[in-house]
Amino acid sequence: MNAPTAHSHLAPQVLQRVVPPELLAALQARFGSQYSTALVVREQHGRDESVYEVPPPAAVVFAQNTQDVADAVKLAAAHRVPVIPFGVGSSLEGHLLAVQGGISIDVSRMNEVLAINAEDLTVTVQPGVTRKAVNEAVKSEGLFFPIDPGADASIGGMAATRASGTNAVRYGTMRENVLALEVVTASGEVIRTGTRAKKSSAGYDLTRLMVGSEGTLGVITEVTLKLYPLPEAISAATCSFPTIEAAVRTVIQVIQLGVPIARCELIDHNTVRMVNAHSKLGLREENMLLMEFHGSPASVKEQAETVQEIAADFGGQAFEWAVTPEERTRLWTARHNAYFAAIQSKPGCRAISTDTCVPISRLADCLLDSVTEADAAGLPYFLVGHVGDGNFHFGYLIDPTKPEEHTLAEELNHKLVARALSLEGTCTGEHGVGLHKMAFLLTEAGSGAVDMMRTIKRALDPDNIMNPGKIFSM
């Protein structure tokens, strides 16, 4: 077989549209110091955590408010030039790449917490506020925001990709936790979706249409989120298992029994080793569940006892408790940094992340065969998972100078996705489609459903300027 050139079989379609000098001049005039065409700035806005390399956007606008976004979109729309919203750049799937050229709209300076309505358990923020900043802002009210992708992502980006994380097993994802949005449409109009009421039957659910639309239908300029009272009691524990299967069978039973566990994460023994090295932890280097229980002291005790009994049935070791808040924070920070720990374990590597999610009863079938395949392939990988949701990530660590490693990783990914789909699951639990999963989406949803998405996109963005080339081809 001919060795493929680097990434050639995966290279996104690059059809750079013309960005006319009149547009750049108009943006410069309107935005002044909030505007840059410096190569270093453009390059920083033209890449993310994905493996793709495409030319950077032609310019970057640093929006400070909704009007800035609306004006930037209107100017771009007048020239039919793409606009790509940018938060902190932590996408794993190429969402931020200017595959058709255009302008990056950086919303990181839109970082105000606009309203904390503690008595209603809601907070309204600008899209550049990060998840950690939300939590910092609301903790004095005794509240927290649970959604936590590994990176300290922006709330706008998290809404756009329908993100979740370790707490989703109990608290849901961005799908369940965004109440209302302000959005700049493809014509530069500002609309509002939803209200602060907890539920509504008032017309089409535009909020949830925007959540997960990856910037292809509009730029999110304000987000109202649900908050939760900080639990009266929190306990975190690790538990080691003789095999991945034992850990997974424990999780399945915990979920099927309806235990309201707050976090339930799998880390395989290899990844524990990487995490120990990176975060200077002394975790037992075995396959492990990291768990957290939230509730009243009595409820937390009850949950923990139930899970301990189940774990023991599957050969789990005794729980090791993280007792103090500091210990818990250290443990979860280490978990969140697993991705970076893995990257550092193989200098110069990039990770190709998988993101399948299956019904909980199919978790063992989906996961164990994929471990066997990955081990047989011989490519180093990390394996972590929000297994309480049926969601897990392999991160195949490839040397970007070795196309055969990339090819091998994608072969493993394809097999895993095919398996997940055959088990009534999805190709992406939380990372989004971006560039990487367009073909998978078509297989998963079918051409009828993808055509419906396309029809909506075409109707709301007739010139295809909102983050074009992502989710599906037009």
Added chain:
Amino acid sequence: MNAPTAHSHLAPQVLQRVVPPELLAALQARFGSQYSTALVVREQHGRDESVYEVPPPAAVVFAQNTQDVADAVKLAAAHRVPVIPFGVGSSLEGHLLAVQGGISIDVSRMNEVLAINAEDLTVTVQPGVTRKAVNEAVKSEGLFFPIDPGADASIGGMAATRASGTNAVRYGTMRENVLALEVVTASGEVIRTGTRAKKSSAGYDLTRLMVGSEGTLGVITEVTLKLYPLPEAISAATCSFPTIEAAVRTVIQVIQLGVPIARCELIDHNTVRMVNAHSKLGLREENMLLMEFHGSPASVKEQAETVQEIAADFGGQAFEWAVTPEERTRLWTARHNAYFAAIQSKPGCRAISTDTCVPISRLADCLLDSVTEADAAGLPYFLVGHVGDGNFHFGYLIDPTKPEEHTLAEELNHKLVARALSLEGTCTGEHGVGLHKMAFLLTEAGSGAVDMMRTIKRALDPDNIMNPGKIFSM
């Protein structure tokens, strides 16, 4: 002022489109005994629980499977004739009325439970299965489906209106509890949205676009729902309060403390009287909260103690417990029948229901002023509410032969909606927009958002044949 003619200011726009005899002949040929043009059948399919009266549909097709629905839609589409899905006819807002003529597609014979996946806590049903039938089917697995509008509505109808009910305060609404759908589009194509995985970031959230779209974007032909383990312990109690305000203040505090109460319903003293008369209960005829607690025995005890303390602070009486399952069922059946109890309290009357929902901190402001207004107006009413969600219903009982009563009821409704919107709430928590709330939706969402809904509708249903004339004007 001139007395308005009956309903004149509310009469839906009736622009009957032509239903050509060729279409009727083709439907007759395709559907045979599953097809009817008998007046009594058409009239039964041309009304719901709303106050509107419009001519019935030209014909009714009784679909038995997805192919039937697809074929009926294709035939209607070829003649640009409207199709209106029909489940059990329990809409309160005119969703089922053939305001532009057309064909009713009755899915009540599509009443099979297709798959119970107990180990994944999911069930897949045809759209004509009712909520009670779902629960009957899954109870032997130790599972239940919590969403419970008052009527024994069809799951298809509940999905189409984004319904909720008494358990939503803990379990969410149809928005949170529909995992996947099969839908027949306006062209008669069959698509699938979502999977059985608990979460997904795979493209636009077509599932939630369809949920709440009131039949205007497609006909739902299959629904996959989340299920929940039957709680280990369930306790239900009533608690009487000296004033509505005392009851409402109790609820607000319960929710703000994060007590995971499963049901938290307000019934005002007048409505308790109606319910007692209708359901032969001996409830104390005072303003009352009906509550239910789900969980482990310890958790239920803890929740109940917390709520009892809060209630006592606001002058609530001691809890009266419904101990046996039979007592509980009797209590909740009586609550679900409150609407019918009220209707029977004024022979010949119709109810005009309100459905506002506000953030919990605004509940007292929204509710109490509206009670004062309703009392001052002198029109009899019932008042019940899913107050834990900030959602409540006045049902103004009007004599349909007295237009001045209708006018008065709508004036009260308008004032209430204006108040709810000013308090960052919604005009409809769970009933949907239908015909009744089109003007309210425009005020609530703004013309930009409603235009976006229209644009989507136009793109997915260019001939406007899917339940036209509902939610917004085209």
